Amino acid sequence: MSSYPDELKYAISHEWIKKEGDIFIVGISDFAQNQLGDIVYVDFPEVGDKIEKDGALGELESSKAVSEINMPFDGEVIEINPLLEDNPELINSDPYNSWIVKIEAENPNDFDDLLSASKAKELAEGSV
């Protein structure tokens, strides 16, 4: 059974989002990493990229497939996690401490529209 920490919000496409002041931190959920299998590469966006909601925020390469990370709301990439460049498997072993990008939202209130942990869990369990 996948875990969904209550302090995080979630996107329909299984990203988790954490609010830290004006900055939003994005990773992928335990459910998503479990579906992907071994992650062998993270294709990051460029710092400074402005991406619209649901646009490609990067790609995760598992040993079996390539999967897009989606932008949870309109915003700009301000930082990527350098640890994942050499150790992408950290996403599998510790998905909620392995953030992928930090973003600045165009409209920070968009965060409120994201899914709660219980809603995201319900959605994931219904999709299996």
Place this chain on the structure above:
Amino acid sequence: MKETVLINKHKSLNGKMASFNGYNMPLWYKSAKNEHLSVLKDVGIFDTSHMSFFTIEGGEVSELLDLSFSRVLDHLKVNHLIYGLFLDDKNFVIDDSVIYKFSENKFFVIVNCGMDEIVINHLKSFDLYRCKIVNYSHRLAKIDVQGPKSLKLLENYMGEELFNNFGYFTFKGSFDNGNILISRSGYTGEFGFELYVESDKAPKLWDTLLELGSDLGITPCGLASRDSLRTGAGLPLSHQDIGPWPFGNTPWDFCVENRFLNSPFYTYSYVGYDVRKLHESTKGDVLFNKSIIGRVLTCVTEVSITRIDEEILSITSDNLPRDYSVKGLVSGFIRVNIPLEYGDIVILNDGKRELKVQIVKNIRPNRTARLSINRIRREYE
């Protein structure tokens, strides 16, 4: 959905299950990558009971197989097996197969999951057909132990003597009356054995092998690692790398010994320069000198290989620097309409990504499948 007799074992090991040709099978248990690597270093155990099996016997069985199968069976000895293809009259591949010779007039045929009726009907389409076929697909289970420590595992189970001079592509025993038929083909590219038993005997055999292998680093392996190991070994996936087009000019031309097959296509193995794959593992154009020359058949990450100074090495290569972290390389097969040379660089393009890859003779070097029993004993026991 169909299940093998080992379904409860897969569930109790928390296998990530998925439909595979109508069978509910484990893709992986904990990690497809670790399962792949375990077969190179130690031993992996696979349930491949979803495959199809039948015996064929009769006075004219050799002639019938010569007409329908791509290999010449004249020189195949009893207790030996052979890998080849069932081809139709256009030289399209119906399925790839391993055939075991039980006696001069009786053979045991392994085809892919769900292909038993199709291949049997193909055999029955020949005027020569006067043979008896018995379909064992739902009566037998197949458990494979692959990797260099599979020898020690089976010696612990059956005694050392059985394995003295156990040759590559030979088999011993039978699956009747609760016995085990054991063959040595190493279809993963690594040293290994395949075990056939009556279905009801399989759960106990699975448990016994896991228990005996616990000190040898045995790892239950799903179908994801089976496929990636097979690709790394340079072997085709049926209905993907070989299929309904004229067979010929491939890395598997040994399958059509003494026969010339004319094909407008050329199939090659390739290895890229990092782990990145195309978005769809079986789709993409192949470009050479900026022209599209064919299509991608398979595109996977071979997690056990790397490039150092242009040389492809595997985690088991002697000249791999100590503590070097192998990330893997993209690899697979392409089908093109012009001949290429080993070393040529082509571009794979799926509209989203462009990958530079190199045509190679071998994907994963230093494979152990063909090593002698004595050498495996010396180096791995």
